[in-house]
Amino acid sequence: MAEGSDDIQALVALMARLPGLGPRSARRIVLHLIRKRTGQMTQLAQLLDSVAVNSRECLTCGNITDRDECAICADPARATREICVVQDVADLWALERGQAFKGRYHVLGGTLSALDEIGPDDLGIPSLIDRVTRDDIREVILALNATVDGQTTAHYIADALAGANVTVTGLAQGVPIGGELDYLDDGTISAALRARRRL
Amino acid sequence: MAEGSDDIQALVALMARLPGLGPRSARRIVLHLIRKRTGQMTQLAQLLDSVAVNSRECLTCGNITDRDECAICADPARATREICVVQDVADLWALERGQAFKGRYHVLGGTLSALDEIGPDDLGIPSLIDRVTRDDIREVILALNATVDGQTTAHYIADALAGANVTVTGLAQGVPIGGELDYLDDGTISAALRARRRL
């Protein structure tokens, strides 16, 4: 056993499976943490435990929160009749960093995909249609990735909402072809949001 | 607050300060973990806590362990009269992965550095000299980085042990100039160890 104890070895193995990490970076991080074991490492363990125990999905929008309703849905200062639809929470975070949108969100949890057999009922699409009708939504902004699946999903939702009294828009210029929102700089996202077009 | 809750935001900030990570990679990892919050995330929290609580330095060699004496020092199958001196535990792990060395280790915890005002007494050098005398060590292998500070430290130790009845060797071919052990592949380290030369 090269790495000190069974727990250290298990910790390195678990860290190495996190996105963007591998065995080498995991070992560096674990050794760094062991050097800071009374401070940073203990704090990290506590925060991970607390977030693991307390995180859940907002019952309204699907955002990650530590309450039944997320801070955005609960914020009376935000516009109630505009919903920005995103693929996942990473995109919601990216839009919030851009600070250009002051309405509510709806997290789909993925995109339609024939290949992966993901249909509308596997995503937050039925609940989106419910919300649009129930809350008298004025505009639905489809902030989906400029990928084939993202755009298929955008068109599906636009079609599904065609009968409702709602304007459906999509992010326009600024999102490069094949680009994923989470990788764009905040300014680009804000520009694309401001220049959104009707679908 | 873009990231769901105060704890999530604190977790992202803490993760972003780990070696090799930044805000973007920290957000990706935290979202990945929240998706796996009942499994991987809870497990990671528990392992971090356990390693933080149980890790300490081997009283003999300075290796990280969860006992008073590390598994290497406690292993009766390993040669007792050969000590491989390394700068830090990352290098010890790298050498163990190479599986070429079957003796004991001594972790210095750094290198001599005039710039950072690190002298022999700040490192495990006095305790190394004690061990060499007390345990009748036959060979001390200085497996230090091929950097200026690493080689200064190697020469200092070789001089300090000149009066003792011990052969002092250093890693030879295979370690590139300016190279750090932790970044070498395992085969290179093994080759350098086998071709070690007397200093």
Ligand SMILES: [Zn+2]
């Ligand atoms: Zn919400």
Ligand SMILES: [Zn+2]
């Ligand atoms: Zn030891």
